[in-house]
Amino acid sequence: DTGVSQDPRHKITKRGQNVTFRCDPISEHNRLYWYRQTLGQGPEFLTYFQNEAQLEKSRLLSDRFSAERPKGSFSTLEIQRTEQGDSAMYLCASSFGNEQFFGPGTRLTVL
Amino acid sequence: AQTVTQSQPEMSVQEAETVTLSCTYDTSESDYYLFWYKQPPSRQMILVIRQEAYKQQNATENRFSVNFQKAAKSFSLKISDSQLGDAAMYFCAPNAGGTSYGKLTFGQGTILTVHP
Numbered sequence: 672d673t674g675v676s677q678d679p680r681h682k683i684t685k686r687g688q689n690v691t692f693r694c695d696p697i698s699e700h701n702r703l704y705w706y707r708q709t710l711g712q713g714p715e716f717l718t719y720f721q722n723e724a725q726l727e728k729s730r731l732l733s734d735r736f737s738a739e740r741p742k743g744s745f746s747t748l749e750i751q752r753t754e755q756g757d758s759a760m761y762l763c764a765s766s767f768g769n770e771q772f773f774g775p776g777t778r779l780t781v782l
Numbered sequence: 783a784q785t786v787t788q789s790q791p792e793m794s795v796q797e798a799e800t801v802t803l804s805c806t807y808d809t810s811e812s813d814y815y816l817f818w819y820k821q822p823p824s825r826q827m828i829l830v831i832r833q834e835a836y837k838q839q840n841a842t843e844n845r846f847s848v849n850f851q852k853a854a855k856s857f858s859l860k861i862s863d864s865q866l867g868d869a870a871m872y873f874c875a876p877n878a879g880g881t882s883y884g885k886l887t888f889g890q891g892t893i894l895t896v897h898p
Contacts, residue, residue: 702884713786713873713888714827727885762827766884769815769877773827 673697675774677763683780684753691749692777696765703746704771705738706762707731714762720746753781784809788874788889795864796897802849803859803892805874811835815877816850817886818859822870830872833857861894869896
């Protein structure tokens with residue numbers, strides 16, 4: 672499978688816990704994006720990387736959120752001290768040109 | 783900042799018929815791309831069709847075509863010969879240029895139901 676992969680696919684956590692998600696982009700893609708999607712809504716941009724450089728962060732990304740892309744390959748998104756409002760689908764996408772290819776998402780439920 | 787409006791929360795169509803989904807957007811960019819993505823229930827986002835804003839010719843991809851009106855900032859999707867597998871949530875999404883290269887702004891989506 673040469674598509675974008677995300678791990679885990681589902682995560683249930685208790686409020687206050689830290690969680691980390693991983694995204695593996697398509698291998699030759701230099702750009703990687705994170706979006707958040709709540710039920711019945713369109714995805715909202717969180718952050719994006721070109722190679723290992725994080726070039727933009729949305730105001731949605733509070734100080735509890737951090738993303739990395741070491742060596743310009745896979746990326747991780749960490750949420751510290753989770754809140755119930757963090758419950759959502761977290762989508763990763765990668766691109767080389769203008770078309771973004773999306774992964775299956777990680778569904779986070781904060782109890 | 784870009785804004786995207788999809789004014790039809792839900793649409794339905796009979797199998798083999800044609801349906802049009804509407805989208806309007808606001809952007810200050812002069813050079814950008816526009817996309818329609820499809821998200822089937824519990825499945826991942828798939829690109830349906832894309833349009834370069836500098837091209838006057840409307841994009842076509844098999845049964846899918848767009849009506850792009852740049853001055854009006856309108857970008858509608860027409861699905862011809864609708865099939866049961868077309869049932870999904872459809873999102874309109876322009877991308878940003880400049881330093882926000884590629885960042886997509888999504889509309890709220892239109893749920894398409896296809897009746898046999």
